[in-house]
Amino acid sequence: MSFSADKAYELIALAREHGRLAHAYLIAGPEGAGKRALAERIVRLVNDESAGELTGIDALRGPLVHVVRPESKSRRIAIDAIREAEHTLHLSVGEGRTKFVIVDDCDRMGQEAENAFLKTLEEPPKASMLLLITAQPEQLLDTILSRCIRIYLKGPSGGMARDAVADQLLEALRHHFQSGARGIPGAMGLMGTFTELLKEEKTAIGKRHEVALKLEVEHYRKTTEGDWLKRREDYYEVLTVSEYLQCRSRLLEFLVAWYGDALRQQAGGRELDLPDYAAATAALAGQLDGGELDRRIEEIEKLRAHLNTNVNETLALEVAFVRAFG
Amino acid sequence: MKFLIDRDAFLEALQQVQHVVSSRTTLPILSNVLIEADGDTLKLTTTDLDVGISGQVKAQIERGGATTLPARKLVMIIRELNSGEVSVDVDSDNVASVRNGPSFFKIIGLDQEEFPPLASFDEAREFVIEQAKLKDALRKTAYAISTDETRYVLNGIYWSFKDNVLTLVATDGRRLAMVEQDVEFPKSNEINVIIPTKAINELQRLLGDEGEVRVRISDSQVSFELNDSILVSKLIEGNYPNFRQVIPGEAKQRITLEREVLFNAVKRVAILTSDKSNSIKLSFKPDMLQISANSPEIGEAHESLHINYKGPVLSIAFNPEFLMAPLRNLAQDEVFLDLIDEMSPGVLKIDEPFIYVLMPMRVTN
Numbered sequence: 001m002s003f004s005a006d007k008a009y010e011l012i013a014l015a016r017e018h019g020r021l022a023h024a025y026l027i028a029g030p031e032g033a034g035k036r037a038l039a040e041r042i043v044r045l046v047n048d049e050s051a052g053e054l055t056g057i058d059a060l061r062g063p064l065v066h067v068v069r070p071e072s073k074s075r076r077i078a079i080d081a082i083r084e085a086e087h088t089l090h091l092s093v094g095e096g097r098t099k100f101v102i103v104d105d106c107d108r109m110g111q112e113a114e115n116a117f118l119k120t121l122e123e124p125p126k127a128s129m130l131l132l133i134t135a136q137p138e139q140l141l142d143t144i145l146s147r148c149i150r151i152y153l154k155g156p157s158g159g160m161a162r163d164a165v166a167d168q169l170l171e172a173l174r175h176h177f178q179s180g181a182r183g184i185p186g187a188m189g190l191m192g193t194f195t196e197l198l199k200e201e202k203t204a205i206g207k208r209h210e211v212a213l214k215l216e217v218e219h220y221r222k223t224t225e226g227d228w229l230k231r232r233e234d235y236y237e238v239l240t241v242s243e244y245l246q247c248r249s250r251l252l253e254f255l256v257a258w259y260g261d262a263l264r265q266q267a268g269g270r271e272l273d274l275p276d277y278a279a280a281t282a283a284l285a286g287q288l289d290g291g292e293l294d295r296r297i298e299e300i301e302k303l304r305a306h307l308n309t310n311v312n313e314t315l316a317l318e319v320a321f322v323r324a325f326g
Numbered sequence: 327m328k329f330l331i332d333r334d335a336f337l338e339a340l341q342q343v344q345h346v347v348s349s350r351t352t353l354p355i356l357s358n359v360l361i362e363a364d365g366d367t368l369k370l371t372t373t374d375l376d377v378g379i380s381g382q383v384k385a386q387i388e389r390g391g392a393t394t395l396p397a398r399k400l401v402m403i404i405r406e407l408n409s410g411e412v413s414v415d416v417d418s419d420n421v422a423s424v425r426n427g428p429s430f431f432k433i434i435g436l437d438q439e440e441f442p443p444l445a446s447f448d449e450a451r452e453f454v455i456e457q458a459k460l461k462d463a464l465r466k467t468a469y470a471i472s473t474d475e476t477r478y479v480l481n482g483i484y485w486s487f488k489d490n491v492l493t494l495v496a497t498d499g500r501r502l503a504m505v506e507q508d509v510e511f512p513k514s515n516e517i518n519v520i521i522p523t524k525a526i527n528e529l530q531r532l533l534g535d536e537g538e539v540r541v542r543i544s545d546s547q548v549s550f551e552l553n554d555s556i557l558v559s560k561l562i563e564g565n566y567p568n569f570r571q572v573i574p575g576e577a578k579q580r581i582t583l584e585r586e587v588l589f590n591a592v593k594r595v596a597i598l599t600s601d602k603s604n605s606i607k608l609s610f611k612p613d614m615l616q617i618s619a620n621s622p623e624i625g626e627a628h629e630s631l632h633i634n635y636k637g638p639v640l641s642i643a644f645n646p647e648f649l650m651a652p653l654r655n656l657a658q659d660e661v662f663l664d665l666i667d668e669m670s671p672g673v674l675k676i677d678e679p680f681i682y683v684l685m686p687m688r689v690t691n
Binding site for chain 2: 089125
């Protein structure tokens with residue numbers, strides 16, 4: 001059963017009043033459901049800092065709050081990051097205060113990291129809480145799931161959260177199906193738009209990190225001992241790749257949603273991921289039968305699985321687009 | 327800020343705080359040492375956020391102030407300088423000019439505002455212990471601390487203040503060292519804490535043979551004040567295992583051994599142990615102890631010692647490193663080995679409140 005973020009917060013506040021707070025919560029839900037905001041509210045609630053505006057979980061970082069997120073080239077949460085988080089939990093912070101480890105996008109823990117985390121997850125040191133955030137809880141090991149209280153959040157009303165890039169992709173999809181472009185050229189055209197958008201995003205991410213790095217370099221240029229700046233350079237480089245992968249995976253989500261909406265309309269479902277494209281997906285629902293839509297969704301899912309391995313990205317995209325949009 | 331200081335005194339003060347600075351810091355400011363000049367004293371502080379250390383040294387201060395400078399580089403420079411006076415002049419951009427005779431260095435620091443302050447201890451339990459006593463107690467226990475990072479509560483020494491006795495315990499699950507010291511404190515001060523390895527190492531470095539150390543324990547941190555230095559550390563959270571449970575009760579045999587003779591013999595025989603067969607066997611016969619090692623892939627060694635033993639024939643195997651560790655760190659000439667049988671833990675004692683429990687190893691034949 002899934003709740004709105006507000007309802008989930010109420011339930012947790014109630015649990016706290018009754019002294020029944022669990023030591024580990026898995027907050028799951030689609031993009032835009034308010035997972036991170038809920039995590040932040042829980043942290044503030046438990047440490048009695050609920051007053052004031054939300055600032056984002058990163059602003060909470062400190063002796064009490066440790067945030068882990070995928071920051072490796074393969075956008076994985078490394079076992080070392082888990083170990084480091086555990087280290088902070090084992091140092092005391094004083095009476096009446098609760099330490100938090102927030103694992104953002106926890107589905108990106110590899111099996112090794114997940115297993116390393118199990119013991120702490122089952123029995124964290126006293127006065128500590130673990131919050132796991134994910135959009136894909138099914139990717140986690142059962143042993144992780146069973147050790148958390150799971151909170152499934154509803155998606156935002158009015159469909160998926162979107163940004164400018166997503167809008168451009170959706171427009172391209174509408175155009176693709178309206179124009180009746182078929183076969184390999186049509187698919188390649190769509191893929192062209194897709195990769196173009198990705199490339200733009202990648203450049204934007206890179207630029208953003210370049211600026212951040214430049215600021216650090218200016219501050220520390222002459223002063224730091226050792227390889228701090230080199231490490232920061234590597235860090236941002238890896239972060240760029242990692243965020244690019246996240247962006248790619250988010251865009252693929254919209255391709256699935258597009259066919260998903262068509263399927264829903266065939267079945268007479270009302271809650272659409274992309275309500276303002278209802279006409280376009282309805283038209284598609286009229287053209288293709290359920291089995292075909294299903295097959296195409298599967299092709300995109302397959303592509304996602306392939307992209308998690310070290311395939312040639314362009315090749316994998318080409319094959320998948322031909323199969324899903326050709 | 328500008329000051330003149332003797333090179334040797336400056337180096338010594340820097341070396342006392344530099345070990346806390348780790349090579350892979352999470353913040354650049356943590357690789358720097360905070361230098362504060364006031365009156366006729368220079369205060370040096372370093373921290374890695376878990377452990378912090380602060381020391382003082384006399385200097386001729388021409389202009390007070392504060393800055394932070396890269397710790398390792400500064401130590402390297404001062405170490406290589408000739409003896410004599412060093413002048414350090416830091417401008418408002420945290421650029422330091424270091425002069426000593428014909429040598430000149432310019433190093434660039436960071437603003438002291440960025441440096442995280444050490445915790446303060448307003449409401450804390452306070453204890454006063456003789457430095458020499460504490461130093462001895464740490465030496466007798468610290469080697470048994472676990473290095474297995476997944477067993478957090480064992481990554482430090484357990485301090486228990488109870489009934490006017492300070493009990494220190496370290497264990498890694500295969501051996502355990504415990505020391506008791508009389509310390510006076512009011513009943514309301516009784517507390518148990520686990521102090522992490524890094525803080526223990528720094529404390530051992532600071533402790534001398536004279537004077538006292540003032541220990542302050544708050545609900546999350548501990549501080550040690552001694553010889554103008556302050557060491558501050560976070561505490562490890564968690565429950566220390568019930569160690570009294572593993573200390574065997576009545577022993578069947580008490581064997582008196584000469585510490586140094588035993589240590590040297592074990593050390594020699596241990597040369598012929600290997601990763602695969604990492605044990606030495608102690609065989610007790612009337613008035614005789616034979617120590618032996620046997621590794622099929624290398625060879626074997628044995629050595630006999632004359633001892634005073636009247637009990638039955640008894641053989642027990644131990645990890646040689648674990649047997650040597652306490653022998654290396656004790657000062658007494660005589661040690662007592664209490665045994666029950668070959669499957670029960672051995673207990674090493676001296677004529678002071680010290681106990682070392684060592685699990686035996688299973689050996690075939």
